[in-house]
Each structure stands twice: as C-alpha cells, then as structure tokens.
Amino acid sequence: MNRLVLAVRTSTAIVLAAGVIAVAAPAATRADSPQSVSLSGSYLPGYVAQKRRDLAAAIKHFGDALKLDGDRPDLIRRAFLFSVMDGQIEAAMPLAERYAKIEKQSPIATLALTVADIKKGDWKKATARMKALDDSGLNAFTKPIILAWAAFSQDGLEKGLEALKPLKDVGGTRAMHDLHAGLMHELSGDLAGAEKYYLGVVEDESGASLRAARILGTMYERQGKADEAKAAFELYLQAQPNSQFVDTDLARLAGESELETPTLIRDAKDGIAEGLFGLTSSLNRQGGNETALVLGRLALALRPEFPIMRYMVGGMLEQLERYEDANEVYLELAKSSPFTPAARLRIAQNLNELGKTDEAVKMLKELVERRKEDSRPLVTLAEIQRRHERWDEAIAAYDGAVERIGTLEPRHWQLLYTRGIALERAKKWDRAEADFLKALEFKANQPLVLNYLGYSWIEMGKNMDQALEMIKTAVAKRPHDGYITDSLGWVYYKLGRYKEAVPELERAVELRPEDPIINDHLGDAYWRVGRRLEATFQWRHSLSLNPDEETRASIEKKLESGMEAPEPITKTTTDGG
Numbered sequence: 098m099n100r101l102v103l104a105v106r107t108s109t110a111i112v113l114a115a116g117v118i119a120v121a122a123p124a125a126t127r128a129d130s131p132q133s134v135s136l137s138g139s140y141l142p143g144y145v146a147q148k149r150r151d152l153a154a155a156i157k158h159f160g161d162a163l164k165l166d167g168d169r170p171d172l173i174r175r176a177f178l179f180s181v182m183d184g185q186i187e188a189a190m191p192l193a194e195r196y197a198k199i200e201k202q203s204p205i206a207t208l209a210l211t212v213a214d215i216k217k218g219d220w221k222k223a224t225a226r227m228k229a230l231d232d233s234g235l236n237a238f239t240k241p242i243i244l245a246w247a248a249f250s251q252d253g254l255e256k257g258l259e260a261l262k263p264l265k266d267v268g269g270t271r272a273m274h275d276l277h278a279g280l281m282h283e284l285s286g287d288l289a290g291a292e293k294y295y296l297g298v299v300e301d302e303s304g305a306s307l308r309a310a311r312i313l314g315t316m317y318e319r320q321g322k323a324d325e326a327k328a329a330f331e332l333y334l335q336a337q338p339n340s341q342f343v344d345t346d347l348a349r350l351a352g353e354s355e356l357e358t359p360t361l362i363r364d365a366k367d368g369i370a371e372g373l374f375g376l377t378s379s380l381n382r383q384g385g386n387e388t389a390l391v392l393g394r395l396a397l398a399l400r401p402e403f404p405i406m407r408y409m410v411g412g413m414l415e416q417l418e419r420y421e422d423a424n425e426v427y428l429e430l431a432k433s434s435p436f437t438p439a440a441r442l443r444i445a446q447n448l449n450e451l452g453k454t455d456e457a458v459k460m461l462k463e464l465v466e467r468r469k470e471d472s473r474p475l476v477t478l479a480e481i482q483r484r485h486e487r488w489d490e491a492i493a494a495y496d497g498a499v500e501r502i503g504t505l506e507p508r509h510w511q512l513l514y515t516r517g518i519a520l521e522r523a524k525k526w527d528r529a530e531a532d533f534l535k536a537l538e539f540k541a542n543q544p545l546v547l548n549y550l551g552y553s554w555i556e557m558g559k560n561m562d563q564a565l566e567m568i569k570t571a572v573a574k575r576p577h578d579g580y581i582t583d584s585l586g587w588v589y590y591k592l593g594r595y596k597e598a599v600p601e602l603e604r605a606v607e608l609r610p611e612d613p614i615i616n617d618h619l620g621d622a623y624w625r626v627g628r629r630l631e632a633t634f635q636w637r638h639s640l641s642l643n644p645d646e647e648t649r650a651s652i653e654k655k656l657e658s659g660m661e662a663p664e665p666i667t668k669t670t671t672d673g674g
Contacts, residue, residue, distance in 0.1 A: 170199045177206060181391050184422075186398040204235045205391060211243060212395045215366055220247045235376075235388075237263075238270065242277060242372035250365035254285040272301040273375055276309060280362050280371065283316060291316060299329070305336035307343070308374070308405065311361060314346060318358045323350055338508050341473065345435035356433055370400035377409060386413050401429075408436040411443065420447035438468070442477045449481050457481055465497070472501040476512065483515065488523035495519060510539040514546050521553060529553075544571035544581060552584045555591050564588055579609030587618055593663060595625040606635075613644035617652055624660050 177192035190213055193206040200206070207226055214223035224247045230236045241263040249257025258281060264274035279294030295313040302309060310333035317326035327350050330343040348354040362368060373396035380389035393410040397403060407430055414423035424447050427440035434440075441464060448457035458481065464474035479494035495516035502509065517532035533550040537543065551567035554560045568584045575581050586601030602619040609615050620635030636652045644652065 170196065173199070174203075174206075177209075178391060181205075181209060181394050182387065184394055184397075184426075186394065201229070202231060204230065204239070205388075208235075208239055208392075209395055212369075212399050215243075215247075215369060216399055220251055223247055232263075238273070238376055239372070242273075243369055245277065245281075246365040246368040246372070249281050249284075249368070254281055254287070257281045272298045272306075272309075273372075275301070276312070276375070277368065277372065280312070280368055284362065284364070284368075288316065288320065299332065303336060304332040307333055307337070307340070308371075310343065311346065314343075315358055315361055318346075318350065319360075326350055341439055342435050344438075345433075367400055367403075370396045370403055370406065373399070374403070374406045374409070377406070381409065381413060386416050389413055390417070402431070404430055404434040404436050408440060411440065415443070415447065418450075420450045423447055438471070438473070442473060445477060446481070449484070454481065454485060470501060472498040475501065479519070480515065483519050486522070488519050491519040492516065492523060492525070505535075505539075507539040510536040510543060510546070513539070514543075514549070517546075518549065521549075526553075526557075542570055542574065544574040544578070547571040548578075548581045548584050551588070555584070555588045558591070561588070561592060565592070577608060579605045579607075579612065579615060582608060583612075583615045583618060586622065590618065590622055590625070595622055598622045599626060611642060613639040613642035613648060616642065617644070617648060620652075620655070621660065624655075625663065629659075 173192055173196045177189050177196055180186075180189035180192060186209075189209060193209040197203055197206040197210060207230055211223045211226045214220075214226065224244060227240050227243050227247075230240055232240060241261055245257050245261035248260040258278055261274055261277055261281075264270045264277075275294045275297040279291045279298065282288070282294060283291035292313070295309060295316070298306060298309040299313060304310070310329050314326040314329035317323075317329060327347065330346050330350075333343060334340060345354065345356065349356055349358065362371060373392050377389045377392045377396065380386070380392065390410065390413045393406055393413060396406045397410060400406070407426055411423045411426040414420075414426060424444045427444050430437045430440050441460075445457040445460045445464075448454070448460065458478065461474050461478040461481070464471075465478065468474060475494045475498035479491045479498060482488075482491035482494060495512070498512065499505065499516070502512075505513070513532040513536040517529045517536065520526070520529035520532060530550070530553075533546055533553075536546045537550070540546065547567040548571040551564040551571070554564040555568075565585075565588045568581065568588055571581045572578075572585050582601055583605035586598045586605055589595070589598035589601060599619075599622045602615070602622050605615045606612075606619050616635050616639040620632045620639065623629070623632035623635060633656060636656055640649060640652055
C-alpha cells in the first residue's frame with residue numbers, strides 16, 4: 098500500500114477516535130454520585146451534537162464536561178479537535194498543550210503547537226517539537242516539511258534541501274518533495290533550479306495540478322516569459338477543461354486585467370502552509386475530510402489570506418453540511434482572488450441548502466447581470482430552479498447559459514442533459530429529446546443520459562427495443578444504481594416480459610428500498626406473475642414512503658380493485674430513435 102494512502106487512513110483514524118467511532122459515555126463515577134449525572138449530562142449531549150455535526154454545541158458540552166473532570170484525555174482531545182475544526186484556534190491551543198503533556202506522540206496536537214511556534218517566529222522550538230515525534234503515520238509527511246522549511250529559514254537552501262530528502266524517494270511523495278524543493282530554489286533566487294523541479298511536478302501530475310501550474314506560470318510571468326506562462330496555465334486546462342481557476346491568470350496575460358502578478362509563496366512560513374495544503378488535499382481526496390479540515394484550519398491559522406486553502410476549507414465544511422460556516426469562510430476571500438467567482442456560486446448554493454432559496458436566486462441574478470459573459474451563474478441558477486421544479490424558470494436560465502457559451506463542446510454534455518430533464522418535465526418533449534441525443538453525441542454511452550432517454554421512451558411506448566439496449570448498457574456501466582436498475586426492470590415490464598422484470602425490480606428495491614416508485618413497480622410486476630399477496634405488500638409499503646399524489650391515487654386504486662389485464666403492446670419508432 099502507498100505510504101501516503103496508509104498515512105491518510107492512519108491520520109483519519111486519529112480524528113475518528115475522537116469522533117463517531119468512540120461512543121462510550123464517561124464511566125466517571127459511581128451512579129449514586131452527584132457528579133455522575135452532571136458529567137453524563139454534559140458528555141452525552143456533546144456526543145449527540147458531534148453526530149449532528151454541530152461543532153459549536155459539541156465544543157460547549159465537552160467544555161462543560163471538562164470543567165467537571167479536567168483530567169480525562171478523551172475529553173481534552175475531543176474539545177481540542179472540535180475547536181480546531183470550528184476555527185477556534187486560540188481556544189484550542191491550551192487544550193493542545195494539555196493533551197500533548199498526556200500523549201507526547203500526538204501528531205495533531207504537536208502539529209498545532211508547532212504552527213503556533215512558527216507563527217511567532219520561534220523556529221528552534223518548532224524544530225524541537227517535530228524532532229521529538231516518531232516518523233509514523235502523518236508525521237512521515239509533516240515532519241520533513243516543517244523541519245526542511247525551518248532549516249531553510251535559519252540556515253539556507255542547502256540545509257533545507259537536506260532536511261527535505263525523506264520525501265524524495267517515498268512512493269506517492271516525490272511530487273511533494275519536488276514542489277517544495279522548487280519553492281526553496283525560487284525563494285533563493287535560483288529560478289532555473291526552481292523551473293526544473295516545477296516541471297517535474299507538472300509531469301508527475303500529468304498537468305492536472307492547479308497549484309503547480311499557477312506556481313510555475315506566475316514564476317514565468319514575473320520573468321517576462323508570457324508564452325511559457327500561458328502554456329503552463331493551458332496545460333492545466335487540457336487536464337481540467339471545465340476549471341475557471343486560471344481565468345484570472347489568462348486574462349492578466351492577455352492584458353485584460355490590471356491585477357499584478359501574484360507571488361504565491363513569500364517565505365518559509367508560507368512554505369509550511371503550502372505543505373499543509375498539499376496534505377489537506379490528499380486527505381480530502383482519500384475521504385479523511387475531518388482530519389483534512391483540522392490541517393486546513395491550521396494552515397489558515399498560519400496564513401489567513403491563503404486563497405486556495407480557504408476555498409478548500411469552505412468545500413470541506415460543505416461536505417459536513419455546515420453551510421453557514423462555509424459561507425463565512427468564502428466571504429473572506431479577496432475580490433481579486435481567482436477562487437472568488439466560484440466561491441460566490443457556492444455561497445448561493447449553500448443559501449439554497451439552508452432554505453434561503455429566494456436569497457440565493459436574487460444573488461445569482463445579480464451575478465448574471467454583473468458577469469455578462471459568464472455562463473456559470475446562469476447554470477447555477479438553472480440548477481436551483483430545477484431542484485425546486487420551477488421548470489420554466491430553469492429552462493430560461495439554461496437557455497441563457499447556452500447562448501453565452503455559443504458553440505457547445507463535448508464537455509457541455511451535462512448541461513444538455515440537465516436542460517433536457519427540465520424540458521421533459523415541462524412537457525416540451527421535442528426539445529428535451531434533442532438535448533438528450535446531442536448529449537449522447539458528445540458523451541457516447543453516458544449511463545445517466547441513456548437511462549433518462551431510454552426510460553422516457555419506455556413510458557411513451559416509443560423505440561422500445563432501442564430503449565432496452567440503452568438501459569442494459571447503462572446498467573452495465575452503473576450496476577449499483579437503483580434507479581437505472583429499476584429502468585431495466587420497467588422496460589421488461591412494459592414489453593410484457595414480466596418474469597424477467599421481477600428480478601431486476603427486486604434488485605432495484607434492494608439498492609433503493611426507500612423509493613416509493615420502485616416499490617410500486619415491483620408490486621405491479623408481482624401482480625402480473627400471479628404473486629398477488631406480495632404485490633399488495635409492495636404497494637402498501639410504497640404508500641408508507643410518501644409518494645406523490647398521482648402515485649398514491651394509483652396505488653390506492655390497485656389495492657381496492659387490483660390491476661386490469663395489460664393492454665396490447667405496441668411499438669413505435671421515431672426519426673430521433
């Protein structure tokens with residue numbers, strides 16, 4: 098196993114040990130002790146708040162518990178970690194000190210204290226802390242990065258590179274080594290040496306690293322090498338064609354912006370913040386988002402104006418469904434940051450998640466007016482309107498986005514797909530069908546499009562054989578998708594192949610047991626094969642899942658009088674099929 102992946106899992110376990118895995122309430126005192134009621138009364142609400150991802154409440158309750166039993170390591174650890182995750186760094190530091198005295202090899206507490214040392218400029222104390230740690234887990238990455246930048250700050254390039262060597266030949270960390278070696282060369286004035294290392298990172302990441310592209314591109318730009326800078330940014334766009342994060346850089350190169358070329362790394366402190374960003378990104382990709390959030394918050398404590406880190410922390414807070422906190426983080430981005438346009442769209446999406454849809458729509462309409470050539474505010478507006486079944490408003494916004502884009506490219510298949518859904522729901526089938534078919538031209542055999550178009554044809558009794566093959570392909574590509582599996586069962590049902598429909602619909606119910614439509618479909622199939630008792634059970638179960646009114650009325654009628662004989666199967670074709 099790659100050491101980086103292993104460390105990700107290990108470090109994730111560090112936070113989870115204070116999270117959802119640890120469920121035992123304090124066995125603090127005897128049940129008849131007055132303290133036991135109060136301690137449990139603080140601990141258990143804290144645990145519930147933690148499960149609900151309400152960090153503010155968790156911090157309060159665990160803090161109350163600590164007042165009653167201040168020596169409990171698990172309470173200290175929880176209060177420390179949740180304070181960091183909540184961005185309360187100053188409040189977390191005394192807790193980190195207390196926990197580090199109990200658990201001297203704690204990687205997260207020691208890292209937090211080291212960040213505080215570095216922020217004060219106390220490199221000797223930071224170095225001593227990190228040297229006292231072993232080289233396991235997360236320490237295998239934080240330790241060489243911090244020691245290297247500490248050595249660079251105090252003794253120069255050669256010592257910094259020597260301390261960075263542990264990252265050089267470890268699987269999965271060569272790009273990390275090269276990036277930091279390049280940064281040290283650049284800060285030392287050796288731009289040729291920096292270029293060599295940066296190009297190694299770009300090659301290792303196949304051009305897909307935004308950070309490497311911007312670090313290399315802005316270095317070229319400061320040297321007056323506009324063509325090389327543009328090539329670095331465009332190489333990233335080749336790997337990530339939908340990204341908007343180098344738009345500002347390309348506009349600046351084209352003379353369309355008066356913003357100065359940014360200096361992405363200024364000193365050794367920024368170098369350590371950069372290292373924490375790289376580890377945060379790796380942890381987040383591996384699913385360790387709680388540990389990643391801790392590291393991200395520490396990086397922002399060291400460098401509050403760090404735009405890419407701020408944008409990532411906002412995204413991690415969204416993953417934890419902490420939408421208000423995410424918006425607070427996004428709002429601190431500078432107007433000139435390349436991440437600000439995307440952050441504004443995320444703020445609107447988060448407002449919608451918080452039930453403030455009208456506020457979100459208003460914000461997006463203002464962005465549509467302000468950014469007259471940008472299609473993205475219109476796409477975001479359309480998605481929100483579609484989610485609320487405001488079909489005509491969604492279609493108008495999608496149409497506006499397509500108009501702004503001009504010539505559609507294969508990467509726009511999803512825009513056609515989602516507009517097609519809105520059109521189909523608005524009963525504008527001819528346009529919807531055209532969008533689905535065009536999406537399939539751009540993205541052949543895309544399972545979501547195959548399923549939606551195939552299912553729609555099935556419901557209309559059109560192109561049944563073609564629809565069957567399309568949905569079989571979709572199921573093959575996404576075998577664990579209950580909705581697509583339901584479509585396959587339903588096309589068999591519509592074709593009168595009831596015995597073939599049953600196992601597919603049973604599997605769909607296993608994959609999506611909470612869906613009333615899929616349960617209703619299975620009930621229909623059971624009825625057709627003579628399994629009447631099981632059919633009524635499925636219909637009743639579907640009713641318990643709160644179906645829409647049309648489905649409810651249909652099921653109640655079937656429960657009252659059963660199903661009539663099936664109509665003869667007719668197959669039609671269309672030019673579009």
